[in-house]
Amino acid sequence: MKDQIELNPGEIKLTFNEGHSGKVYLKDLGLTASDLKLESGNLRFVIEVNNLTDVHFSAVPTIEFQYSENMSETHWVCDFNGETISDKLDHHGHATVILLNRKKIESLVQRHENTLIVHADFPAPASIDPSKSFISLF
16 A cells, blocks of 8 residues: 555644655655645644554664754654654754654554654744655664
């Protein structure tokens, strides 16, 4: 089954039905700059990964978001299967790189459904660049 994207007000939901090796750019998943224009300054990015039986996480699972505005401070929280695995403040810049703990993720993996939720609070409206922003989990 092919990957799916669902756009809801204040939320982007991505369902991976297969493992993706290396960097997967948001534009390659079909997201556009208008999909990633955050007027409220808030982002809820949900990544559901189904059937992880034959998938191995990369040494350092990484999520990178690049945005056109220069932000003073952003707050990022990542939850995996209901448990917080990252909570950080990113200071001043045009990008945020989130490095996730592979061992922590692997300890929380369930057999059929796994959900990674990325919450971001920007101090102002933000425009994420889908051609420079990526997910690298496997």
